[in-house]
Amino acid sequence: MPEDRTHKVSCSSFTYELEVAFEILSGKWVPLIIWHLADGEPKRFGEMRRLMPKVTQKMLTQQLRALEKHGLVSRKVYQEVPPAVEYSLTEMGLKLIPIFENVNGWAVEYLEKREES
Amino acid sequence: MPEDRTHKVSCSSFTYELEVAFEILSGKWVPLIIWHLADGEPKRFGEMRRLMPKVTQKMLTQQLRALEKHGLVSRKVYQEVPPAVEYSLTEMGLKLIPIFENVNGWAVEYLEKREES
């Protein structure tokens, strides 16, 4: 979290905004989580775990909570026994998807060119 | 570096390509470095240091070398005394800039909405 906006001055061409974005997205499993929620379908915690077997339960919880705090993911708790929790992308979260697709497009081209050499 | 492409199987909807991209871009100072080279003008090492006073010399070298290895940045050494080295974005590096601008646009909207609440 860029604590002081005066940083803007010392790094004039790296906008405060861009810095914030990369800070939010730089969580180790954040891109993966967002990508798995990209279809707009809410998913339960256990479902997410199964989709991402390499992510420990601790990290999944931690990163989901961070995304919730930042307003990219919403967490809906159903008061039942046993408890059920659903995660989904918020409006702002969904708006990241086209960007992710652009990144993916870039990467496809990148890998093609790498293989040539 | 995703060492095995079989990972693609266990994380079916997170493409190998997207994973590669985020891996390259997730270096702590990578976005900042790319942003400072976005104008296409080659910049000398000392120049970069002045532009990014918060980045230590060790990290700047390290991250620039990683970007060079990945083919996003080119490093040109002029055999002089004293030595001069210029860094600039490669073709693939430059193609990231529009994406960065989209991210920036997203972040602007994101911060606006956050302030409302």
Add this chain to the structure above:
DNA sequence: CAGCATCCTTGGGGATACTG
């Protein structure tokens, strides 16, 4: 000027066990 070499610290993150 543009680094490389070392030492040292910190916290990110894994493994494991427990709970409402």
Add this chain to the structure above:
DNA sequence: CAGTATCCCCAAGGATGCTG
């Protein structure tokens, strides 16, 4: 089921000093 709570380790990265 959906998490907390602890312990612990290692490597990312900062500080400092030296060099072709």
